Amino acid sequence: MDSTQAIFDELKAQLKSRDPKKFKEAFLDLHKYDQGRFFGELSDEERRLVYKYLSPDELADAFDEIDDEPDLIAEYLDEMTPKYAAALLNGMFADNEADILGAVRHDKLHKLLSYMQPVDAARVRQLLKYEERTAGALMTTEFVSVAADATVGSAMNQVKQEAQYAETISYIYVVNESNQLIGVISVKDLIVNPDDTFIKRIMNTNVVSVLDDEDQVEIATQVRDYNFIAIPVVDDRNKMLGIITVDDIIDVIDEESAQDYSRLAGVNTEDLSDNPWSAIKSRMPWLITMLFLGLISAVVISQFQTILDRFGVLAVFITLITGTAGNAGTQSLAVAIRRLANDEDSEGTVKLIFNEVLTGIITGILTGLVIFAVVLFWQKNMVLGIVIGAAMCGAIFIANLVGSLIPVIIEKLGMDPAVVSGPFISTISDITSILIYFNIATICLIHFT
Amino acid sequence: MDSTQAIFDELKAQLKSRDPKKFKEAFLDLHKYDQGRFFGELSDEERRLVYKYLSPDELADAFDEIDDEPDLIAEYLDEMTPKYAAALLNGMFADNEADILGAVRHDKLHKLLSYMQPVDAARVRQLLKYEERTAGALMTTEFVSVAADATVGSAMNQVKQEAQYAETISYIYVVNESNQLIGVISVKDLIVNPDDTFIKRIMNTNVVSVLDDEDQVEIATQVRDYNFIAIPVVDDRNKMLGIITVDDIIDVIDEESAQDYSRLAGVNTEDLSDNPWSAIKSRMPWLITMLFLGLISAVVISQFQTILDRFGVLAVFITLITGTAGNAGTQSLAVAIRRLANDEDSEGTVKLIFNEVLTGIITGILTGLVIFAVVLFWQKNMVLGIVIGAAMCGAIFIANLVGSLIPVIIEKLGMDPAVVSGPFISTISDITSILIYFNIATICLIHFT
Numbered sequence: 001m002d003s004t005q006a007i008f009d010e011l012k013a014q015l016k017s018r019d020p021k022k023f024k025e026a027f028l029d030l031h032k033y034d035q036g037r038f039f040g041e042l043s044d045e046e047r048r049l050v051y052k053y054l055s056p057d058e059l060a061d062a063f064d065e066i067d068d069e070p071d072l073i074a075e076y077l078d079e080m081t082p083k084y085a086a087a088l089l090n091g092m093f094a095d096n097e098a099d100i101l102g103a104v105r106h107d108k109l110h111k112l113l114s115y116m117q118p119v120d121a122a123r124v125r126q127l128l129k130y131e132e133r134t135a136g137a138l139m140t141t142e143f144v145s146v147a148a149d150a151t152v153g154s155a156m157n158q159v160k161q162e163a164q165y166a167e168t169i170s171y172i173y174v175v176n177e178s179n180q181l182i183g184v185i186s187v188k189d190l191i192v193n194p195d196d197t198f199i200k201r202i203m204n205t206n207v208v209s210v211l212d213d214e215d216q217v218e219i220a221t222q223v224r225d226y227n228f229i230a231i232p233v234v235d236d237r238n239k240m241l242g243i244i245t246v247d248d249i250i251d252v253i254d255e256e257s258a259q260d261y262s263r264l265a266g267v268n269t270e271d272l273s274d275n276p277w278s279a280i281k282s283r284m285p286w287l288i289t290m291l292f293l294g295l296i297s298a299v300v301i302s303q304f305q306t307i308l309d310r311f312g313v314l315a316v317f318i319t320l321i322t323g324t325a326g327n328a329g330t331q332s333l334a335v336a337i338r339r340l341a342n343d344e345d346s347e348g349t350v351k352l353i354f355n356e357v358l359t360g361i362i363t364g365i366l367t368g369l370v371i372f373a374v375v376l377f378w379q380k381n382m383v384l385g386i387v388i389g390a391a392m393c394g395a396i397f398i399a400n401l402v403g404s405l406i407p408v409i410i411e412k413l414g415m416d417p418a419v420v421s422g423p424f425i426s427t428i429s430d431i432t433s434i435l436i437y438f439n440i441a442t443i444c445l446i447h448f449t
Numbered sequence: 450m451d452s453t454q455a456i457f458d459e460l461k462a463q464l465k466s467r468d469p470k471k472f473k474e475a476f477l478d479l480h481k482y483d484q485g486r487f488f489g490e491l492s493d494e495e496r497r498l499v500y501k502y503l504s505p506d507e508l509a510d511a512f513d514e515i516d517d518e519p520d521l522i523a524e525y526l527d528e529m530t531p532k533y534a535a536a537l538l539n540g541m542f543a544d545n546e547a548d549i550l551g552a553v554r555h556d557k558l559h560k561l562l563s564y565m566q567p568v569d570a571a572r573v574r575q576l577l578k579y580e581e582r583t584a585g586a587l588m589t590t591e592f593v594s595v596a597a598d599a600t601v602g603s604a605m606n607q608v609k610q611e612a613q614y615a616e617t618i619s620y621i622y623v624v625n626e627s628n629q630l631i632g633v634i635s636v637k638d639l640i641v642n643p644d645d646t647f648i649k650r651i652m653n654t655n656v657v658s659v660l661d662d663e664d665q666v667e668i669a670t671q672v673r674d675y676n677f678i679a680i681p682v683v684d685d686r687n688k689m690l691g692i693i694t695v696d697d698i699i700d701v702i703d704e705e706s707a708q709d710y711s712r713l714a715g716v717n718t719e720d721l722s723d724n725p726w727s728a729i730k731s732r733m734p735w736l737i738t739m740l741f742l743g744l745i746s747a748v749v750i751s752q753f754q755t756i757l758d759r760f761g762v763l764a765v766f767i768t769l770i771t772g773t774a775g776n777a778g779t780q781s782l783a784v785a786i787r788r789l790a791n792d793e794d795s796e797g798t799v800k801l802i803f804n805e806v807l808t809g810i811i812t813g814i815l816t817g818l819v820i821f822a823v824v825l826f827w828q829k830n831m832v833l834g835i836v837i838g839a840a841m842c843g844a845i846f847i848a849n850l851v852g853s854l855i856p857v858i859i860e861k862l863g864m865d866p867a868v869v870s871g872p873f874i875s876t877i878s879d880i881t882s883i884l885i886y887f888n889i890a891t892i893c894l895i896h897f898t
Contacts, residue, residue: 031655033675065676156640163637170619170678187636188612191605206480224703226482227514227696229619229678246695247676250702254673257706258787264713265783265871266776276807280815283780283808287816287845290776295823297768308764315757315764319746322768323879326775327715327739327872331732334714338707358725359732366729367736374744396736422714422871423776430772 008038015046020053028058036065047079056084060091063100068251070103077104077112086115089124093167095140095248098127135219136212138252139233139242142166145173146199148182153195159187168245170229174203181209181232181240209234212241216252223249259418260341264334266290266423290427297322297430304438311445313379317388318434320371325395325433326426328363332356332403333425340407340417349411353404360400361393368393387437387444394440395433402428457487464495469502477507485514496528505533509540512549517700519552526553526561535564538573542616544589544697547576584668585661587701588682588691591615594622595648597631602644608636617694619678623652630658630681630689658683661690665701672698708867709790713783715739715872739876746771746879753887760894762828766837767883769820774844774882775875777812781805781852782874789856789866798860802853809849810842817842832897840889844882851877 007030014023027035039062042050050059066073077085077100089097089112101109101124113121123141130136144162146155155172163169172190174183183203193202209232210219223231223246230243262269268282301308301318308314339352372389376382403425407417456479463472476484488511491499499508515522526534526549538546538561550558550573562570572590579585593611595604604621612618621639623632632652642651658681659668672680672695679692711718717731750757750767757763788801821838825831852874856866 029655031657031675160641163641169637169640187640188618191618191636192609192612206478208480224696224699226480229695246678246699247673250673250695250699253699253702254706257703257710261706261710261713261783261787264710265779267780267783269783269787276804276811279784279804279808280811283777284812284815286780287773287777287812288819291769291773291816291820294769294772297772298765301765301768302762305761305765309761312754312758312761313751315767316747316750316754318764318767319750319771319879319883320740320743322772323743323746323775323876324736324740326772326875328732328736330714330871331716331735334710334716334718335728338710338718355725355728359728362725362729363733363736366733367740370737371740422779426775426875427772430768434768 004034004037007034008041011038012042012046015042015049015053018049023053024058027054032061033065035062038062040066044079047076051080051084056087057091060088063088064092064096070100073100074104074108077108082111083115086112090116090120093140093142094123094127094242095138098124098137102128130212133216134212135210135214135216135233135244136241138216138219138244138248139212140167140245141242143171143173143230143232143240143243144169145175145179145240148174148176148198148200148203150199151195152190152193152197152199152202155185155199156190156195159190167243168230171232171243173207173232173240173243174199175240179240180238181207181234183207184232207232209238210244211236217256219244220249220252220256224253260337263418263420264330264337264422266421286421286423290423293424293427294430297427297434300431300434301438304442307438307442307445311441313381313384314387314438314441314445317375317391318437321388321391321395321437322430322433324367324392325399326429328360328396329399329403329425329429330422332360332400333407333420333422336404336407337418337420340411349408353401353408356400356404357397360397363400364393364396367396383444383448387441390444391433391437391440394436395429398432398436399425399429402432453483453486456483457490460487461491461495464491464498464502467498472502473507476503481510482514484511487511489515493528496525500529500533505536506540509537512537513541513545519549522549523553523557526557531560532564535561539565539569542589542591543572543576543691544587547573547586551577579661582665583661584659584663584665584682584693585690587665587668587693587697588661589616589694590691592620592622592679592681592689592692593618594624594628594689597623597625597647597649597652599648600644601639601642601646601648601651604634604648605639605644608639616692617679620681620692622656622681622689622692623648624689628689629687630656630683632656633681656681658687659693660685666705668693669698669701669705673702709786712867712869713779713786713871715870735870735872739872742873742876743879746876746883749880749883750887753891756887756891756894760890762830762833763836763887763890763894766824766840767886770837770840770844770886771879771882773816773841774848775878777809777845778848778852778874778878779871781809781849782856782869782871785853785856786867786869789860798857802850802857805849805853806846809846812849813842813845816845832893836886836890836893839893840882840886843885843889844878847881847885848874848878851881 011023011026014026030038063073089100142165144159144166146158159169159172169187172185173181174185176182183205184207185199185203189202208222208226212233212235219231228246230245232240233242233244235241258270266286336352368389371392372385375388376385407420410420411417460472460475463475479487512522538549591614593608593615595607608618608621618636621634622630623634625631632654633656634648634652638651657671657675661682661684668680677695679694681689682691682693684690707719715735785801817838820841821834824837825834856869859869860866
């Protein structure tokens with residue numbers, strides 16, 4: 001990493017000394033990921049020099065690599081002439097081009113499209129129509145396709161010509177006259193088979209494809225399970241539209257797991273801005289919502305003020321019971337969300353809830369016994385021990401039920417169960433735990449003391 | 450998925466009717482991922498027929514796909530003759546072969562190795578030495594390498610011969626006489642360049658590689674950032690040892706994010722067994738540990754029994770304060786863990802804690818003001834409102850400090866900050882919140898009422 005920084009510093013020096021030739025040579029020598037990183041470090045003034053020293057095509061690779069920040073790129077585009085910007089976008093892969101154009105202002109979009117070839121502009125407009133997180137939004141249109149009655153030799157010639165524009169040549173797709181996907185061959189097949197072999201003789205007709213409106217999570221699962229480098233996207237008549245490459249699938253997997261993680265904590269962990277104000281703005285609504293939900297627990301406790309006044313020691317164990325049950329409920333929630341993501345049949349759902357409830361009963365009884373012994377030893381009060389032990393047991397059981405049942409219900413309603421956050425479950429579990437605790441306390445302490 | 454199940458059923462029927470030829474043909478037509486899934490569904494008896502009908506090489510692909518369950522495969526190996534098992538392992542990719550052999554019993558291992566060619570056995574022994582989660586443990590040894598003074602034509606011939614054994618031919622690695630890695634070309638480069646071009650003229654000498662003892666998380670980051678299909682592994686003298694392919698990197702990313710998720714919830718969400726006893730066994734230690742830590746909160750409250758007896762209403766707000774602060778602390782924890790994973794300089798660490806503390810102060814003040822207003826309106830008691838509001842503010846501030854500081858300290862100690870679990874932070878935050886609440890209450894209520 002340090003050596004890369006040294007190269008970056010040298011590149012900046014070349015910009016400063018206004019040396020276009022040396023700069024261009026050294027810049028194009030970088031891996032395109034590093035080109036992107038380097039570009040991101042530049043000042044306004046340095047960027048303007050880069051636009052002067054590099055052609056749009058030469059800069060396009062770098063822009064392909066900073067595609068995860070379309071808003072930022074939209075700002076860069078404002079710094080260029082519309083002609084340069086349009087040519088730059090044209091040099092990028094279609095999926096990234098569409099991501100960026102999705103982020104530019106409407107008037108700017110029209111201007112940029114007007115500088116493109118009509119056919120390119122039409123293709124981009126088409127890609128812009130797809131909903132986010134679908135195959136259509138992820139796919140790129142740069143793939144190599146051949147006819148079934150082509151030979152290996154002619155296919156190889158075609159690959160030679162198209163390779164530099166294709167995002168991957170690991171797979172070559174076989175289509176019929178109507179552009180329908182009928183098979184696939186790998187570049188390995190092209191290399192090992194004699195030139196006069198017909199493609200239809202060696203193609204695999206058992207080709208896995210996804211529909212253009214398919215959800216990105218389903219696609220990621222298929223690519224991961226089948227170890228694909230790319231997966232073809234077709235429309236509802238099986239016409240070949242594009243491909244999704246494994247690097248974009250990795251981004252999907254990262255995005256989805258980061259989202260699940262964020263939701264479990266009730267906070268957007270992906271907002272990496274260093275500005276505490278944006279953190280406050282994103283966390284406050286959630287904290288205040290949980291505060292008002294949590295107020296229910298306060299109202300419930302206030303209903304038991306009489307018994308609290310008589311047995312002040314009850315207050316001592318409130319936090320222990322709600323905290324332990326909250327931990328158990330969060331465990332159930334996390335297990336339920338992962339299970340629901342991995343396995344979708346409804347038999348599994350019933351089994352899931354059954355297991356969580358059984359786990360809740362057993363862990364509840366065991367934890368209850370432990371705390372009973374502790375309270376007995378500490379407070380020398382058998383009835384109090386029984387109250388705390390029984391309350392702990394019941395609170396854990398209900399927390400497990402709540403933690404597993406709520407995500408299942410959310411899924412049955414057709415939503416993603418991962419929207420149920422950890423704080424939500426622990427706040428609900430606080431309320432149920434207190435209800436159980438004070439009801440058991442009322443019954444036992446009033447009647448047996 | 451349903452059509453695949455139909456094919457599986459047909460295959461089973463062919464096994465039942467003892468039709469080796471039809472079975473073999475239909476089985477080999479499946480994608481190897483489906484071959485692996487199909488094999489996993491078979492009964493003992495059916496598997497024995499498969500060993501009879503398929504050669505070890507024909508079954509090897511299926512076994513490459515069920516590599517995530519080495520213990521299960523070790524059991525399958527016990528069903529085969531050692532000769533068949535050794536040949537099957539030989540037909541698998543070296544990384545998977547080593548994973549499985551790492552799971553078989555010691556006596557069995559020696560027997561299997563004795564059936565292999567000495568050179569293969571030596572290679573496997575070498576791979577078995579690498580520590581888990583390092584490049585060496587992930588890599589496979591099936592790659593294509595060429596000399597720098599070879600031509601494109603001769604390299605292409607070599608690829609033709611080795612392609613069927615290589616795990617990927619997307620990259621061809623260039624090595625010198627001492628087998629040191631000096632460059633890389635893509636299969637694209639081979640295809641588009643004329644046959645008489647020298648490899649050294651077109652190779653990229655700026656090749657990114659990893660050391661054999663490098664941690665898998667670092668490798669995953671590089672593959673993701675650079676969008677590699679594979680990354681070469683070298684020893685400390687830059688000798689080429691193997692490659693890690695992107696499909697294994699996806700498994701690493703999945704494994705790591707599942708681990709982070711599990712830790713945030715304080716539960717192993719990856720244990721997908723349907724047995725509630727294993728769930729209980731894995732959750733109990735954690736629940737009991739947190740129970741005893743939580744007992745501190747009970748002890749603390751018991752120290753304030755006098756003021757609780759005088760102002761019973763204080764008990765009403767315990768859960769609200771600890772719950773809200775716990776939510777805030779979990780938010781800070783999740784943000785801190787993600788930040789520390791993404792960014793490693795110590796300047797960032799200071800900034801992280803500063804931001805979390807500032808966020809804690811502001812969200813604490815705002816939440817405190819809201820709850821002050823609620824309590825004032827509900828309990829008609831200004832002093833109580835001030836106590837609850839101030840305690841809420843202080844508890845949130847400290848929870849944010851604890852949630853961000855503890856993972857930072859853990860990282861400074863050289864450990865993975867993700868080991869800090871959500872339940873741990875919320876239990877600690879319970880204790881600090883109670884201390885703050887009752888101290889503020891003591892000061893205000895004793896002096897101002």
